[in-house]
Amino acid sequence: MIKLGIIGTNWITEQFVNACDITKSFELTHVYSRTTQKAQQFIDDLKKTEIRVSTDLNEFFKSDDFDTVYIASPNGLHFGQAKLALENGKNVIVEKPSTSTVREFTILDDLAHENKLFLFEAARHIHEPIFKKIQEYVDDNRSELSGATISYMKYSSRYDAFKAGKLPNIFNPKFSGGALYDLGVYTIYDAVVLFGQPDKVGYTPEVLSSGIDGSGSLTLKYPDFDVNMLIGKTKNSYLQSEIYFNKKTLLMDSGGDITHIKLADENKNITTIPTQKSDNPMDSEASEFARIINENDQETYEKLLKYARIVNRILEQARTSAGLVFGADEEK
Structure with a gap:
């Protein structure tokens, strides 16, 4: 090993x-x-x-x-x-x-x-079998693809401390905190891996007193459709995430920690798509990284790097368009 x-x-x-x-x-x-x-x-x-x-x-x-x-x-x-x-x-x-x-x-x-x-970059969910199943469905039905709504909002265990006057790292601009650079990374990876690089990026955040985003709505514009995202660390959401294929809709229970997927047809009939989900969501990631290193699989490695480059570019475009400033911005 x-x-x-x-x-x-x-x-x-x-x-x-x-x-x-x-x-x-x-x-x-x-x-x-x-x-x-x-x-x-x-x-x-x-x-x-x-x-x-x-x-x-x-x-x-x-x-x-x-x-x-x-x-x-x-x-x-x-x-x-x-x-x-x-x-x-x-x-x-x-x-x-x-x-x-x-x-x-x-x-x-x-x-x-x-x-x-x-x-x-350890975006663990894109390596899981359940995400691969989503990717397979999108690839097989790409001609019908017409947009997506992706939601990932979880009340942070550190938010109560923030409201009490403390400044946890996750809500501190010095440590590059905030909803976009935490849960938002998952949703952006969803879009980049499934749909590619967007043409335009727009972010409307709810800004906290520390200067970072507690939650927000992000839009990625593609040539033929939009992907709308809801992200947040100051509230809980139970909305499903959806990918649209004209009359059909692929349903995911989350934009990050996906545990099941379903397909709804034009008659509102909903069927569950069989998937695998490990008890430890990092199993697939660990196995894949080790395999790439051991086999020196440069093709897969460069594909993952390409995703990471695009995701980091989207993060910065979204953040700067919303006027969010990190300590790292001053370090040239």
């Missing part, structure tokens, strides 16, 4: 490590955290032993006990950590969004190619 280092000791990191164990794709060997105590607690919770711990990033990346790093730190830290990883010869799997700006993504993209390394 590929030796893995990780940055971040939160629930999503634990989920990724568990997915690696289940799929036998990566083997955890090294954990970086700001404190030894936090790293050791994370390791103990995973019931692992003989895992090295670092509290210094330079020491972490100069070690030779892993060759791929998984980065799950706050958004605003992704670029600096991924850049340091690539400069030290490590493949990078970085949680979405991989960067805060197109400039940052371009630097990482160029650096990965120069050093013949892999740079993966």
Whole structure:
């Protein structure tokens, strides 16, 4: 198995490590955290032993006990950590969004190619069998495709703290927070993978006192149809997401964590499309990234990179059109 280092000791990191164990794709060997105590607690919770711990990033990346790093730190830290990883010869799997700006993504993209390394943006849902089933249906019925409405809104566990006067990273422009750069990434990936690059992008956010978007409506305009998106971290939505094929409609229960899909015909008859869904939604992602590295599958890798480039461009276009400013915008 590929030796893995990780940055971040939160629930999503634990989920990724568990997915690696289940799929036998990566083997955890090294954990970086700001404190030894936090790293050791994370390791103990995973019931692992003989895992090295670092509290210094330079020491972490100069070690030779892993060759791929998984980065799950706050958004605003992704670029600096991924850049340091690539400069030290490590493949990078970085949680979405991989960067805060197109400039940052371009630097990482160029650096990965120069050093013949892999740079993966961890948009895990596009690798799941259930999403592949949606993609298959869209491809088979593309001549009838006439638009989509995609919704992904979940009340953040950090929003109560924000309302109480605190400033969690996810609501902080310094750390590239907000609905668009969190749940919005999923919906944009949906559109890019299924429909391609849009012609125009427009975003209307509800801006919080910290200067980031708590929720908003995003429109991607294509030559023959529009894709409308509702995203948010300050409220819950139970709307289905829909893809339109003239008289028929493909129904998804979510724009991000998709668990089932159905098809409605012109007579309102609804049938369930059989799909597979793993207990751990990161299984498919871990397996695919490991396969690409082991087989040096440059064709698939470049396809994923193309998606990531487009998604990061859309994110920046949407954000800047709405006047949302990140700390990373000032770092030239």
